[in-house]
Amino acid sequence: DGGITQSPKYLFRKEGQNVTLSCEQNLNHDAMYWYRQDPGQGLRLIYYSQIVNDFQKGDIAEGYSVSREKKESFPLTVTSAQKNPTAFYLCASSLTPGTRNQPQHFGDGTRLSIL
Amino acid sequence: QKEVEQNSGPLSVPEGAIASLNCTYSDRVSQSFFWYRQYSGKSPELIMSIYSNGDKEDGRFTAQLNKASQYVSLLIRDSQPSDSATYLCAVGVYNFNKFYFGSGTKLNVKP
Numbered sequence: 001d002g003g004i005t006q007s008p009k010y011l012f013r014k015e016g017q018n019v020t021l022s023c024e025q026n027l028n029h030d031a032m033y034w035y036r037q038d039p040g041q042g043l044r045l046i047y048y049s050q051i052v053n054d055f056q057k058g059d060i061a062e063g064y065s066v067s068r069e070k071k072e073s074f075p076l077t078v079t080s081a082q083k084n085p086t087a088f089y090l091c092a093s094s095l096t097p098g099t100r101n102q103p104q105h106f107g108d109g110t111r112l113s114i115l
Numbered sequence: 116q117k118e119v120e121q122n123s124g125p126l127s128v129p130e131g132a133i134a135s136l137n138c139t140y141s142d143r144v145s146q147s148f149f150w151y152r153q154y155s156g157k158s159p160e161l162i163m164s165i166y167s168n169g170d171k172e173d174g175r176f177t178a179q180l181n182k183a184s185q186y187v188s189l190l191i192r193d194s195q196p197s198d199s200a201t202y203l204c205a206v207g208v209y210n211f212n213k214f215y216f217g218s219g220t221k222l223n224v225k226p
Binding site: 033041042043088090094096099100101103104105106107108109 | 124146147149156157158159160161162166179206209214216217218219
């Protein structure tokens, strides 16, 4: 089945630690996105990538980093510089950027908490 | 001003009633419009898309688009308790490769 796989489902971070959230898709989508969702809030864009080896900052990129070495994969690292990382992290993908009428599809999310 | 505005709710309707969810957007070049359903603790799930003015029906769901008024709505007929969720409105602006989400409306369907 085609889809987006995020792992792990739950993650705990210690003080001063970097953690990496995995996102893999087999939909052959060009564009991939990372969002953060706080309780009772909407989605906020962290980073997005339209093509391999290229990515752009979203609205809240500080304290996060990404890479896009393969079309299928877009991992997100939450660095120790992100002082309030507790949130629900969602990875999404969509077909070729600029293509009309193409929605974003989401993985199941990773819930990150501070120990 | 936010690109996509939704009333946060909660919107409460009795079982079997019609639930009406509304969304306004600010960018006049917006081209595609989507409704996502998000259950508590889960990820958003695409339930409807609409691209042209008018109504689009899919089962108990009807999406309505009025580009002149910059308004898109979702009607849920015969609401069920299982429809209780947060509904996110999303807008695609493909000329500029932008995709905006509203903050969502929480719907409670009471048995």
